[in-house]
Amino acid sequence: QKEVEQNSGPLSVPEGAIASLNCTYSDRGSQSFFWYRQYSGKSPELIMSIYSNGDKEDGRFTAQLNKASQYVSLLIRDSQPSDSATYLCAVTPTGGFKTIFGAGTRLFVKA
Amino acid sequence: DAGVIQSPRHEVTEMGQEVTLRCKPISGHDYLFWYRQTMMRGLELLIYFNNNVPIDDSGMPEDRFSAKMPNASFSTLKIQPSEPRDSAVYFCASLTGGGADEQFFGPGTRLTVL
Numbered sequence: 001q002k003e004v005e006q007n008s009g010p011l012s013v014p015e016g017a018i019a020s021l022n023c024t025y026s027d028r029g030s031q032s033f034f035w036y037r038q039y040s041g042k043s044p045e046l047i048m049s050i051y052s053n054g055d056k057e058d059g060r061f062t063a064q065l066n067k068a069s070q071y072v073s074l075l076i077r078d079s080q081p082s083d084s085a086t087y088l089c090a091v092t093p094t095g096g097f098k099t100i101f102g103a104g105t106r107l108f109v110k111a
Numbered sequence: 112d113a114g115v116i117q118s119p120r121h122e123v124t125e126m127g128q129e130v131t132l133r134c135k136p137i138s139g140h141d142y143l144f145w146y147r148q149t150m151m152r153g154l155e156l157l158i159y160f161n162n163n164v165p166i167d168d169s170g171m172p173e174d175r176f177s178a179k180m181p182n183a184s185f186s187t188l189k190i191q192p193s194e195p196r197d198s199a200v201y202f203c204a205s206l207t208g209g210g211a212d213e214q215f216f217g218p219g220t221r222l223t224v225l
Contacts, residue, residue, distance in 0.1 A: 032212055042218075043218055
């Protein structure tokens with residue numbers, strides 16, 4: 001079992017719709033959770049971090065964490081073609097920075 | 112700030128040659144990370160440093176790989192001898208520490224070993 005699992009996609013949504021990206025992790029001791037966006041040929045950039053159960057909103061982005069279910073999600077509201085990218089879920093255990101990345105979900109937003 | 116700087120941006124070499132990748136972290140960042148990204152394995156952490164000291168090198172694939180951080184503003188990742196399966200994009204990232212945990216990635220080095 002992979003430590004951080006994501007559906008590789010591609011996930012295709014029309015412009016203006018909500019895109020929902022999901023991630024599960026295996027280490028129950030994980031404390032920090034991140035979503036990175038990576039455009040083709042570019043480096044990853046952080047878009048959301050979340051540390052406690054519940055929702056965290058930042059503009060059009062909402063991260064959701066459920067530690068009991070070992071589940072993290074990212075919602076993108078009012079999706080734009082510029083949101084088309086690969087989204088990487090990342091998890092860091094307690095007391096360190098050994099970040100584990102998922103394989104990423106490719107998102108296409110159709111104009 | 113210029114961000115994380117990596118060189119070279121592209122490297123093409125032949126099997127058996129030594130390859131050295133370079134990274135300059137963001138000034139004031141206490142942590143430096145080396146990652147490798149391939150289609151098959153995704154983004155993998157190879158090693159990370161705190162205040163120039165290697166903290167976790169469990170991701171280094173084998174003895175052919177070595178990393179150093181002689182000072183706070185410079186790190187190298189060396190592959191000797193290189194093999195075709197080392198072909199990947201290698202990213203360096205830095206993090207400030209002190210409670211903040213956003214990693215800032217450099218542009219990456221695309222390595223091709225023929």
